[in-house]
Amino acid sequence: MKEFLMILIVVMFFVVIFQIAKASEYVSVLKGEEKTRKQNNKINAFLLMAFLVLGLAGAWWCNHLFYGKTLFPQGSASVEGEKIDLMLWLTLGVTGLVFIITQVLLFYFSYKYQEKDNRKAYYFPHNNKLELIWTTVPAIFLTVLVVFGLKFWFKITGDAPKDAVVVEVTGHQFAWEFRYPGKDGVLGRKNYKLTTGKNPLGVDFEGDKTSHDDIHVGATMHIPVGRPVKLVINAQDVIHDVGLSHFRMKMDAVPGIPTTMWFTPKYTTEQMKVKTGNPNFVYEISCDQMCGKGHFSMRGVVVVETEAEYKAWLAGQKPEYWSYNPAAEPKTPGTVDTAGAAKPVVAVAVKGNK
């Protein structure tokens, strides 16, 4: 019933607008079309000017409302992301200036040079000097932006520092898995054909002994603050994307083609709670590449903690190999905290297929 009423109101509204439009056409014929045209011209010229003024005011107001909700007031949570923020301000400065100048000229000229009986259009087909100016000036500004942009780009996408903490990230519909190299600092080899419910990432436990101390956790990634972190990124089924907006980082996870990304977290999660004034603050990993019906729910959490907390957490984890081959687990009862330990994440086998 409500819907029916809504449709009725819309239709009525349409009819009213149409009647007005039709009537105005008859009036214009009666009044003389030339006269009406000139009247409309004045009205629209005025409206264009009003649009400019209200539009600029609206843009300011929009900024006032929403700037605080973007990530820029709190600054980048990674050292490398600061460069991206700087690049943003630089680009905003250049484009903002151009935006205001060109939009003001567009609407101001429209208003100023509206048709008048005593005005003659000025025949001005070209002017090489002017055109040369507005070819070279943009080119110079763009060169500056390209130079800065590429400098930062190569820095950010360059090799990770040697002392970086390495974490392997694997995406699948619709969750994230993380693997740490363990004490030997080497991630064990994988072969996707070995994937089973017990070995969801397809680690080659039989062929590669370095995998025996590797740690596998799901959903939440722990990393230390102040040290470079290198992520080695994989996907199992379709393309995903590791989106870390607070760190200003993003990299696709492509099946069959591992990618990498590195950054240095500046603040722990606890520090960010204070900094943002939000007691529920968490660093989130969003999947930023369309990956199927659960795309919007493919969420991961990053816990950034102090070096000591991180080491303690890592020490509390059991190697994945122990759950793959329970016989390998040393029998020392009561020492290991199992709360956050590697639950074999068999999500691969069950998710997605309702």
Add this chain to the structure above:
Amino acid sequence: MSSVENLTGHGTAVHIDTEHGHHEEHHHHETFITKYVFSQDHKMIAKQFLITGMIWAIIGGLFSVLFRLQLGYPEETFPWLEDLLGHWAKGGKLDPEFYYALVTMHGTILVFFVLTAGLSGTFSNFLIPLQVGARDMASPFLNMLSYWFFFLSSVIMFSSLFVQTGPASGGWTIYPPLSAIGEASSGSKIGMDLWLVSMAMFIVSALLGGLNYISTILNLRTKGMSMTRLPLTIWAFFFTAVLGVLSFPVLLSGAILLLFDRNLGTSFYLSDLVVNGKILPNEGGSAILFQHLFWFLGHPEVYIILLPAMGMSSEILSTNSRKPIFGYMAMVASLFAIAILAFLVWAHHMFVTGLNPMLGGFFVLLTLLIAVPSAIKVFNWLTTLWRGNIRFTPAMLFAIGFVSLFISGGLTGIFLGNSALDIHLHDTYFVIAHFHIVMGVASFFGMFAGVYHWYPKMYGRYLNNTLGYIHFWITIIGAYLIFWPMHYEGLAGMPRRYYDFSSWESFKMFGGLNQFISFVSIIVFLAQLLFVFNFFHSIWKGRKVTSTNPWGSNTLEWTTPVNPGHGNWPGEIPEVHRGAYDYGKDGKEFIPQDVPVGADESHH
């Protein structure tokens, strides 16, 4: 009523009437079928493209309203949705899978069926023969086939909306493996095959059309119409057609390889896959290969959409400012530069795919280079307005709106084209705002400008002016209200293509804004229906056009009768003596192209 058979230079027999006006009903050789259905008259084919495009635009627009309901009111249920969509909206709430199908089809429909076929198909067909002074296209028959391939493609795409597993739902970019594997998404079942086959037909249509446009422009110009006397519309259609002819075949190959991967067990794009716990045998393919093939078309496609809007806006701005377009040669050169660069920037869509950073660097440089010809065009448009004597017809308002939107959306391209910044902004709402403003809404504005401006030539009647003004003001205000705030969501890192943000601590603070955007988009959608109504109503009931040249324009289409028949000019095709932009020259308000150069005329 006498009718003569006239041979054009290429041996095509064309029927033309020697009498002006109302000859349409009395034409000897035309039946309803040959006149309205399998017509070979470029003007009728243009109308077929336009009306088919409008139907698609309503469908595509409606889809966006449906998914905006989900985004704006994630907590609400709408029981009528279940009546409309059945099991896709159980309990009045969109199913996520169908939400993605709507997003995918909205993109596909608007990009290809509306802004490529509906825009370039309509106006290239309508204006090329009329403005270069030709009786019809180089091959009217291929031109007819071009429409009917488009129609076939439309039928296939439309039918995919009704299959049990739903239409394609992997985004309009259909990246494999998601689009290749039915187990990964139900939209990747039969719906995806239909999408690919439909697109293959579409590409055939685009190629037939494009080859025709190019050969007509190169070969069938009337006497005196040198390339440098062509109106900018024609230059724009020319480069558009070249872009299409060179890039669409690449998409076709990409689509066919994807069909192979889906149905014949090949592994062009597939490797190392475990889907739903099932280990797939495919090895050695590259998912990134598809992205290269796709964007090699995908990026030129952006300019295929945009260039016609630029060309038509240039023409309309100049005519209604009563001034020559400023810097004609610079305008042509910048179109040319854009067309070349359009082929050299595709990988800027792929900065975060793990692309070699060095390669990324080159693409940054080439991408930002496009800003130079774009800037030239904007400054030239502004200078065209300067010291003009401007008439604000609805077409002119839309052309001014086009420039405003092109500036706004073009500038945000400088953010995204710079790879370092793109890392943060890629696949966020910032991207949505950018491309909707610069190629979506701006091109729509070019298209509306074209429809309002050339409607009198199409139907011999005017559109209702008041409705036109209302349409313009609601649309431009609405477009900015919808897309401007989205930049802020993007700066907050809010990802695209999310069904619901409520479980995200980082993105859930924009609920009120999303609701506002959805509300405005419904209003803007309704305003477009007003335009559609105006369009169809005016075909039969609009004010009749009484003069052959209602806008005081210089180009050749205004030398034809009010209702030109097949063959366009009843007598000889006029000879051209000057460029298309002699407005306000030597104290004359305008000098049409077919007026010989006077002895005392000044030279510039």
